[in-house]
Amino acid sequence: MSTVEIEYCVPCGFRERAVDVQGAILAGLERELDSVRLVMGDHGVFRISVDGETVYDKAEADAEFDVDAIVREIRTQVV
Template sequence: MAKLEISVEYCASCNYLPRALWMAGEILTEIQFDVARFDLVPGDMGVFEWSVGGEPVFSKSAAGRFPDLEELKEAIYAKLE
């Protein structure tokens, strides 16, 4: 099984880093051995976008809200199958 490459772009000026780090920690605690790379990318304009292998799995701008941790986990874990 190929290991995942996960990326989260977060709004630095909005102070979204703590939320991104918390979610990343929760996810990595469970699947750290299945992850090849995890990138935290500072952005702006309210961005909070998660992708796996370059494919979006959650977009705050599209959803109009932050992800629930469980829905984010499900979207990422689905990429392991």
């Protein structure tokens, strides 16, 4: 079982995006995970990791934000 962590920028107003991603992850992978954590941050951060390994980082993303693609990537890490 794995832990997913979603770190988001509070001053930037990314909480709603983080909650949306959390919901999508739980809808698709709830039985495969130990936990999904929301972690408050700042400085524009929006990063998702599985067991400490980054699967999405807004600062490094080349493509547009895609929740389904993120869930698929997490699935490859945990299944």
